[in-house]
Structures are given as C-alpha cells and as structure tokens.
Amino acid sequence: MASENVVTITDANFAAEVLASSVPVLVDFWAEWCMPCRMLAPTVDELAGEYDGRIKFGKLNVDQNREAAKQYGITGIPALLIFKNGQLARKIVGVKPKKDIKAELDGQL
Secondary structure, three states, X not given: OOOOOEEEEOOOOHHHHHHOOOOOEEEEEXXXXXXXXXXXXXXXXXXXXXXXXXXXXXXXXXXXXXXXXXXXXXXXXXXXEEEEOOEEEEEEEOOOOHHHHHHHHHOOO
C-alpha cells in the first residue's frame, strides 16, 4: 500500500501520530475502491521520501476509520490534510500535480 516512509494512520493512533507530532504531518485520506486515490498514491510515496525527517506522511483508510474522516469533514477523496502543531493547516482535495503539493508542504516548513 505505502512506502516505508508512510505510516498507517487510524482513528486509534490519530492523536499520537498526527496531533502530537513535532513535525508537520500530511495525512492522505483514501479508500481501496477509489481510483483517483490509487493515482495519487505514488506521488505521496515519492514526497514522503523527499521530505523524510522534515514532514511525516500517513495514510488513513476512510472506510476503516470513519471518526477522523467525519471530524475533518472529508466528503471527497483523495483528500490530503496537512497538520502543523496539532492544527489543520491546509486541505487539498482531489488529484493534484506533485509541484502543487510540494508548494503546500514547503509553506508549512
């Protein structure tokens, strides 16, 4: 599913992995059946390698973890949410070019 630089985020570990993180976190809200999510996955994996140590990357399956998806108003996937200091900083919905996602990430560093 994901590269070694991408952690699995669940409702159970969301607070510890995302909200308590000392670095910004990009959470990819996705589902198995979502073709655009599958299209975006390689880009997320590439970015996770490029930002290793500076930004944490995680994937949250919305079918298995409905609470976090509900809490952050996820109505369309893929959705990339960027958290900084425990707060939602940016929300990117849909498949976007890598350069656009990089610009959003660079803005959080």
